[in-house]
Amino acid sequence: MRKQRPLRAFRAGADRSKPMSSPGLERSLNRRDLSSLRLQTSARSAPFWLFVGPFLIGLLIFSYVPIGWSAYLSFFDAQGTVTPDTFVGLQNYADMLTGPFAQSLLTFSVFALFIVPLTFALALGLAVAVNRIRFARAFFRSVFFLPTACSYVVAAMVWKLSLFSGVRFGLANTVLDWFGHDPVAWLSNPDPPWYWLVLVTARLWLQVGFYMILFIAGLQRIPDSLYEAAYVDGARPGWQVFRHITFPQLRPTSIAVLLLSLIAAYQAFDEFYNLLGTARGYPDFGRPPLVYLYYLALGQTQDYGHGSAGALILALLIALVTLLQGRLLGLGRRD
Amino acid sequence: MDNQPVGLRPSVLGTVLRYLALTVAALVFLLPFYLIVRNGLSTEADITSPEWTLFPSSLHWENITELFTDPSVPMAHALWNSLVIAVLQTAGQLVLGSLCGYGLARIPYRHANKIFYLIVATLMVPAAVTFVPSFVLVSSLGWVSSLRGLVIPGLFAGFTAFMFRQYFLSFPRELEEAARIDGLGYWGAYWRIVVPNSGGFFAAVAVIQFIGSWNSFLWPLVIGQDESSWTVQVAMSTFLTAQNVNIHELFVAAAVGIVPLVLIFALLQRYLVRGVAETGIKG
Incomplete structure (x- = not known):
């Protein structure tokens, strides 16, 4: 499904700008566009992760993990322990x-x-x-x-x-x-x-x-x-x-x-x-x-x-x- | 600056009244600062005298040396801790937040939007509210009473990344495109073009972060359980809530503790005002 998305997006764009184009031309355009998009995506995701990755990892560890963990703890009888085993529901x-x-x-x-x-x-x-x-x-x-x-x-x-x-x-x-x-x-x-x-x-x-x-x-x-x-x-x-x-x-x-x-x-x-x-x-x-x-x-x-x-x-x-x-x-x- | 046409300007009487009200308000706002200095330089007898006077009978500058030589008050060490934490947190937030903001604003990536919403979602839950779960995590990492525990969890503020992203979106794209044509990658464009041309914004974020970090209390109180890891705020609070308080020493400590901030404030106020006006955040 995911790989289809750029294709559909392109088609929609092509339909708007070139309503008269022949089906054959459109298909070849699509194929070329799709392959170059794939190349770009893998080449581009590396710098993206270099920039965003360090912050995102920290955010996951120090924001999401505590919230998730405390959601878990909130359903347990957890006095003096952070690995409780008595489930108390709500x-x-x-x-x-x-x-x-x-x-x-x-x-x-x-x-x-x-x-x-x-x-x-x-x-x-x-x-x-x-x-x-x-x-x-x-x-x-x-x-x-x-x-x-x-x-x-x-x-x-x-x-x-x-x-x-x-x-x-x-x-x-x-x-x-x-x-x-x-x-x-x-x-x-x-x-x-x-x-x-x-x-x-x-x-x-x-x-x-x-x-x-x-x-x-x-x-x-x-x-x-x-x-x-x-x-x-x-x-x-x-x-x-x-x-x-x-x-x-x-x-x-x-x-x-x-x-x-x-x-x-x-x-x-x-x-x-x-x-x-x-x-x-x-x-x-x-x-x-x-x-x-x-x-x-x-x-x-x-x-x-x-x-x-x-x-x-x-x-x-x-x-x-x-x-x-x-x-x-x-x-x-x-x- | 004055966006009132001539006919809408207030009368002379109105102007006088306005200045009068502002002066009274200014005196009220400055009074607590004066009290810190007054009590800090007074003797205990002057402070607790039943006859309150605006000026103490004599000034005692030796109170300052007393504060730093009193072995029961680890003030020098607390000041050092506060400084180290504030500097590391400010630098860390600038580096991590600006990199992340730049990546989100400028590098096309299929899932960038989802990641952006993952960051924005954390804005809804202030860090102070989740101090119980954060403490649970940090204590199981064994970071209680350590510099790591005091500094690292505060580095990943979603708001900083969010603000940098918004700022970089408004940065003129042409400058970066020229750099890209000259063969610079994203890193080159960020480091050689964007950062050197964003001094004002970085300074604004830095001032806000530094003040927020220096003044923060709840997290250092939770994590700084040993005396060796107390910050200025925790040290002051410990003596404030203790049974016997040495009042003049506390006020000297307060004075010493706000001097760095008042200096930063005086020197960098325009960045601070700009930062607050643009972002609406306080550290």
């Missing part, structure tokens, strides 16, 4: 979807509910403000982008030990003290859940500049003629132009920012682990999916079966979001 999945892991997916949703819209609004606001000024534009852009160079660990450290330190010398508590308010235990007390303020502000600081750059790139792709046309049509500057020109034109960027920040929130680990985790372990509040999986699979229990099932559930969720993104943005198109 039990691991059922456990994960009814236990604390489901709770952690809910935790993630709360986090996403705050972080995604706030990131979107702040990044867009900064991008519009920075893009409209003439003086010191590069300076402001750099300042807002600078936290991208910072790690989540460093940010967690500043937030935990300085800004939102639960003791009196913490900066937030110092400010509260000016207003005669008692110090707040920002991270150690789940009720009221002030820890969300700490987590959300830390991530906002780290990632807003990155999405701002995406929005600035989007803003600069909007053709000047649209603004000129709006001006001629009597649109008032400011909100009206933003609502009817700028924002609709930014649609592809907006979708990218929403979905990228949502996918990033799914993978939240670093700042949660460092802000809420202690030497004694992790509290049972504010626990996102990856943190739960970390303690489940790599902690005392070494439960690779449940850990793999959880990882696959999470991967499936993210794959769905990415597919949605691909549909909306045309990711993976050939050009």
Whole structure:
């Protein structure tokens, strides 16, 4: 079947370009074309594999093998072993979807509910403000982008030990003290859940500049003629132009920012682990999916079966979001 | 640059308000950096003083030497580990990703499309999510707490290959065809024509990769179980979540840990901005 394909492709092409050609001529053309194609294919596949092969082998070993292996493990009772023999069917999945892991997916949703819209609004606001000024534009852009160079660990450290330190010398508590308010235990007390303020502000600081750059790139792709046309049509500057020109034109960027920040929130680990985790372990509040999986699979229990099932559930969720993104943005198109 | 016609430009008052808001926002964004420096150069007593002051009572530069001489904190070694890992991963990703991207974009092959989709499919599942299965694989290879385990699994990012392919598709074909006529094969065209003319794109990918690699935490935490294989991030995290923290030492460590990145950032920002704007990725 495979060898037939170039032939049929050629015939289809020949039919279009030369509808009047005689059957005999076409046959001889086909034969010559087919043999030269075969030669070309074997000669060409060598350089292709030299270029693509090394990467592809690594990808198969370090992406496909782990996923396949963990799909296998997820159907077994695999505690402390990676070659289990007790098949449990879908039990691991059922456990994960009814236990604390489901709770952690809910935790993630709360986090996403705050972080995604706030990131979107702040990044867009900064991008519009920075893009409209003439003086010191590069300076402001750099300042807002600078936290991208910072790690989540460093940010967690500043937030935990300085800004939102639960003791009196913490900066937030110092400010509260000016207003005669008692110090707040920002991270150690789940009720009221002030820890969300700490987590959300830390991530906002780290990632807003990155999405701002995406929005600035989007803003600069909007053709000047649209603004000129709006001006001629009597649109008032400011909100009206933003609502009817700028924002609709930014649609592809907006979708990218929403979905990228949502996918990033799914993978939240670093700042949660460092802000809420202690030497004694992790509290049972504010626990996102990856943190739960970390303690489940790599902690005392070494439960690779449940850990793999959880990882696959999470991967499936993210794959769905990415597919949605691909549909909306045309990711993976050939050009 | 300014895509607003004259009539749509904001008023003077609007401009003043905009600069005011941007300045306040800039101060808020810079505050954490200032706190790192302030606390790093303060004494423990100054940091924990009940009276918070913007400036410490005295600056203690000897905190930096203290960090590197304190035997309980393997900071120098952690910095070295982070540097080695970031350099190897950046170089490896550039070589493997650009070769693969070039092959996919330029060398005709019957199954190229299928292979492309095999790579694109991995974009849907971020590496962080599959750390449990990856750990299982790497530990059965015996690579836990080793440089191999820290570097190699991160070399095969589908996104890098994907981005290089997209970039090479937009590379002017005429240049390569001239090279082919002059008798260069695919390798010659790639190495002598395409790579030397793609410095900006390679630099953009390199900066993003380096920052991402230097700042990555979950995988080094999972694999770097012995102190000898800690990266800067893991070392800082270990002391951050410990019972007794030496606060000023931690902040000096943070300052030392972000200096290389701020330098790279300052020098290569235009590549970084270009890379982010074009690819929408952060390492």
